[in-house]
Amino acid sequence: MDKNPNDQFLQTPLGESARYHTRRQFFGKALRGVGTLALASLLDQSLFRGAAESALASPHWQGVIGSPHFTPKVKRVIFLYMAGGPSHLETFDPKPKLAEMDGKPMPSSLTDGEQIAQLQGEELICKAPQFGFRPSGESGQQISEVFPYTAAVADDICIVRSMVTEQINHDPAHTFMNTGTSISGRPSMGSWVTYGLGNESNDLPGFVVMTSAGGGQDQPISARQWHSGFLPSEYQGVPFASTGQPVHYVDNPLGVGHECQRDVVSSVRELNEIRDEVVDDPEIASRISQYEMAFRMQTSVPELMDLQGEPDYIKAMYGMNSLDGSFAANCLMARRLAERGVRFIQLYHRGWDHHSNIKGGMETAAGHVDQASAALIMDLKQRGMLDDTLVIWGGEFGRTPMAQGTGRDHHINGFSIWMAGGGIRPGMTYGETDDLGYNVAKDPVHVHDFHATLLHLFGIDHTRLTYRHQGRRFRLTDVHGRVVRDILA
């Protein structure tokens, strides 16, 4: 029996593949493809529009949302981040009742079933506030005597006594404060803001981080805290070293001139552009822009660091002499960065983790940050910049009303921060904790609410600044967040 030539063909490898490509199958698959495409374009318009406007085409000062959603109150943020968890009970939240209860057991009705960090299994004893408070300024806000300079700007700041967070250990709490979740890998708020609104500086990154230490156990800060997560990497925070060269290798090596360096950067750019045509990877665009930024920073950073134009009385006001890595020096740098258009500036001071000797530790830490924080407010104000700058002072959580020896443990159910500047109602205190400073008693401000308010001041609707990643859209406040309108001017 003769074999059917057709059957013979179907047994060859080519024929085998042809069996899967019948006319019907071809139409079926093709239709499914077109249908999917059409559906996708219906579902996500930005998918196609986004491709047309590549990152290279729009100027650096324009972010993904173009213009802000509504009229912004602030152009930039300086976040004085008190890492370690400053005690609210010794700073901005006076608790006379706690002083009365000194040495007595903490009511178990408050503490039962609550998260405890290091005091687990220990006897919970009340500890009196270690410093007195005095009403400050015309507004009469209560500020601890450990902050005499901050008290001098009391009428410019808005104290929030009812902050609430969810993470009780430093690293996850930092992550929560910065990214709105304790899960690693999400973008930090500085990245969200610069991604949304762009960077107004031509030659400095839009998000700059500096650190200083002193006053407590110097908890490390992970670079993850200013990471851009799944956002393009050009939006991640750039840490500036606070002593020596702020950016490594910012000087050209010996024998390499400006022209020569330009040649190198241009050549690398050309190569990257060739690669960009072949491979569709947004990180290539990021890389190109970062090379250019780095090249411009070779000029801008030395100018930034040159304090010759700063009069002595300005330095004295901050309480600094040179760029010695102190918080005061960083505050002056923050102002200089802000003047140059940097959008998000974060100054970490690692000195507030007072598990023991809270009195001495706070005196030292406050000595490091108090004068400079207040000076920053005054300096911005006299330059007419406080008007459109938001200054935030606060940490990742507060500290327990309960003693841990001579110190206090971590506390997340209520802590204090202050804010000042554009759009914030000055000279007011918002929210309350209970008599012992344990739980929020009135007007809680969750970290998500804080983020929503921050974005609001930038003119961003926190529900509309999103990024699609791994199949869903993410935002800084995820599914939470409420703008705290009561503290807005």
Add this chain to the structure above:
Amino acid sequence: MLQEWLPFLGRLHPVVVHAPIGFVLVLALLALISPRGKRPGFHNVERIVLWALAVASVLAVSAGLALAQDGAYGGGLFETHRNFGIAMVIGALFAVALHYNPKRWPYLLALTLTVALTGAAGHYGGSITHGRGHLTNALPERWQAYLAGEQEAPAEDEDEVVPDEEADPEEDPGVVPAAAEGARLYADLVQPILEARCYSCHGPDADDGGLRLHTHEAIMTGGDTGSIVAAGQPHESELIRRLNLPADHPDRMPPEGRSPLPPEEVAVLQWWVAAGAPEDGAVADYLDQAPQSAAEYAGERIGAEDAPAVAALDPGQPDEDEIADIHARAFELAGELEIIIHPIAQDEPGLRVVASQAGASFGDEELERLRPIQRHIHQLDLTGTGVTDQALEQVGEMAALQRLNLARTSISGEDLSPLLRLSRLRYLNLYGTDVGDDSLGVFALIPDLEQLYLWETNVSPEAADALAEQAAARAEPRIRELRFRITELERELDRQGLQVLRGATLAPVNGDEEAEEPDAPENGDAEETGDPDPEEETIAQEAPGDPEAPINTVCLIADAPVDPAFTVEHDGHVIGFCCGNCQAQFEEDPEAFADALEELVASAQADDGEEAG
């Protein structure tokens, strides 16, 4: 003896005058309840009240005559009031006499007459104090027209009565409903304000200080001290200056005790003077120069029909295509000039321009290129750029500008007058420029200005204080009633959101921290008045060293800050005054102020001594 007390007696007139009114009304009431006077006891009560009426009305009229004795009052209105007053006394005396007559009707007749005369005298007296038409102006417009019409030609149908403009338009423009089309700036906006606020002392029936404001001619003529309006120059005009003075300044108008003009009314008057104080001119023709508050006032005042003209003022109104065009153009310009230009927000199409990144390479020529979009610029940041004084003329054309940052530029402050046209300007930053005291007059006249930054300029603390006070004076009526020490004033200013910042010194709040901060004791009091370095320089250069600078900061005569423009050299000292009037008063008779002067010189020398030590 009596002559000595007459003026005092005269001042009692406004108080005494109310008693006869009350008595007359009581008598009328009694007569109404018991027309025949037969109710038990009524007759006796009437007798008592009648005598009280007689005494009180004689007193009231005597006091009135005493008040008028110095000649401060005169004219038809006064004479009418006086005559009715005297007639009323006669009527009252007749009523007393006729009450003794057993017949009742003569008494009732006399009483009725007295009531009518009292009403008339009271009405004309009120017109002198509160201004003519004080009562009738508050009537619904239809009734006003009816009253006006009745005098000219009795009307059959009140609705058809058209107010006769020729009747006396200057004297009673408030009666004429402003014609929506072609409302006049002077007749429909300025004159009604003057009428409501000023006529009682400076109007057809009063000329305090030789000044009348009821006709354009009278305004331009001025008063005893000369002209009060310099057309086109509000900051040179006495009218505007007096309105803007601090509440407790002796020259302030309206004087203490009278309600101050609301800011928008001052803005209207400034607008009118700046526009050249025209007698005839449509509101619409000058709208583009109007400060926002004045434009809004105009919109309310002249009614909805003209509102489109006001709305057209707002550059936020162009249609979407136009906005898109402007934005496209702006975007191109941003790229070419390497600066930032973007709409302020998605719901706010006005443009924000930031050129500070370009630094000195952005100069007048580059600014010139913004011309096509400049009407739409709401925020302009030129900090640290290379723009010069020449740029101000162009900046003055950016009518929609709300925020202007000229910090650290080479603006000299020689002529800031183009900024006067920026009627929407709220924020002005001039820190680090050479702007000096001479420019301050301009700032006081930018009507909507809320924030002004003058740190590290040549502006002296005294001049800045004076400006702050001036600004506070027009902020809110309530504040004008208070007397401020400087610190209270600044607190109040802060609350008002107006910041005149000349720099800050940071001192800790408690004393014991001062040891750590070597600067603190020196600058203990400098927290509010200035930063340490410039402060010291200022003192060194200006106070004792500079022979031109006055030795006092508070006026020798009035309790108001010294204006450096008014100084007199006397006995080798330069004495400062708050205004030209005080200066003139001193120059006329320096000996009268010998004691105050001696005290001042002594304290100035004590200061010098401290300075040296």
